[in-house]
Amino acid sequence: MPCDWETGNHESPDDSAHNPQTLELLCHLDNSAHGNAACVLWEPMGDGKRVISLADNHALLWDLQESSTQATVSGTATLEGKGQLKFTSGKWSPHHNCSQLATANDTVIRGWDLRTMSQIYCIENAHGQLVRDLDFNPNRQYYLSSCGDDCKVKFWDVRNVQEPVKTLEEHSHWVWSVRYNHSHDQLVLTASSDSRLILSNMVSISSEPFGHLVDDEELSDGEDNHHEDKSKEPLADSVVSTYEEHEDSVYAAEWSSADPWLFASLSYDGRLVINRVPRTLKYRILL
Numbered sequence: 001m002p003c004d005w006e007t008g009n010h011e012s013p014d015d016s017a018h019n020p021q022t023l024e025l026l027c028h029l030d031n032s033a034h035g036n037a038a039c040v041l042w043e044p045m046g047d048g049k050r051v052i053s054l055a056d057n058h059a060l061l062w063d064l065q066e067s068s069t070q071a072t073v074s075g076t077a078t079l080e081g082k083g084q085l086k087f088t089s090g091k092w093s094p095h096h097n098c099s100q101l102a103t104a105n106d107t108v109i110r111g112w113d114l115r116t117m118s119q120i121y122c123i124e125n126a127h128g129q130l131v132r133d134l135d136f137n138p139n140r141q142y143y144l145s146s147c148g149d150d151c152k153v154k155f156w157d158v159r160n161v162q163e164p165v166k167t168l169e170e171h172s173h174w175v176w177s178v179r180y181n182h183s184h185d186q187l188v189l190t191a192s193s194d195s196r197l198i199l200s201n202m203v204s205i206s207s208e209p210f211g212h213l214v215d216d217e218e219l220s221d222g223e224d225n226h227h228e229d230k231s232k233e234p235l236a237d238s239v240v241s242t243y244e245e246h247e248d249s250v251y252a253a254e255w256s257s258a259d260p261w262l263f264a265s266l267s268y269d270g271r272l273v274i275n276r277v278p279r280t281l282k283y284r285i286l287l
Helices: 003-007 221-231 279-286
Strands: 037-042 050-055 058-063 072-078 089-092 100-105 108-113 118-123 131-136 143-148 153-157 166-168 175-180 187-192 197-201 238-243 250-255 262-267 272-276
Touching: 037 089, 050 089, 089 131, 100 131, 108 131, 143 175, 187 250, 187 262
Parallel strands: 131 175, 175 250
Antiparallel strands: 037 050, 050 058, 058 072, 089 100, 100 108, 108 118, 131 143, 143 153, 153 166, 175 187, 187 197, 197 238, 250 262, 262 272
């Protein structure tokens, strides 16, 4: 944190109760022997003492010790094949006791078992061009989403990787980011260098394809038949909204960790835009 922040002279009236503090270096990840780091991933669950870094063709599992400022490598995996293979992105699965990792290199998606640091599945030619981003469904342990330079967003069941279970083709340029909603996994954000952010309702492949399932005790006698007929048909997938507030490539999209209906997007020109899920869809999901 800049030194001049410590003086307290730059506080606004609303922030007068907050004292700025300097940042303390807790640990250093020495990637120098393995190349340049493409990304660093925190363990999604647990005590936060494990980190993965993807550096060139190496995946490094780090153990952060409280008693030391130097992290130790507890496991490594290496991309092997023809040419100079390099990881471009990765995602740590929150399922299976956080023992699985998905990575992308070029057009290939691979799954890894972190207990043995060995490959457990491989999706060759997952996209026609470079795979840009990955995300795991928070409620369905075998479902993974991916996006890439072929302008597509794909959804996979990693138990059968021959074909994607669903493909979206709503963008007209490279798709840089895909994110599942942390609570309601039918809501999916995609950001692209076509300057657009798209919110999709992928209910057919969500954890509640028939909508919210109401317990029998909650229904009155007159509602029984109506609810039974309605629940037999899954809701249709659709684009909820297309956001065009950005004037440049949108490189990142993220859901709020505090409010499941709030999300943000960031574009190349530095513009940060915060939006909410439309109220009509919110109540349709809740009710």
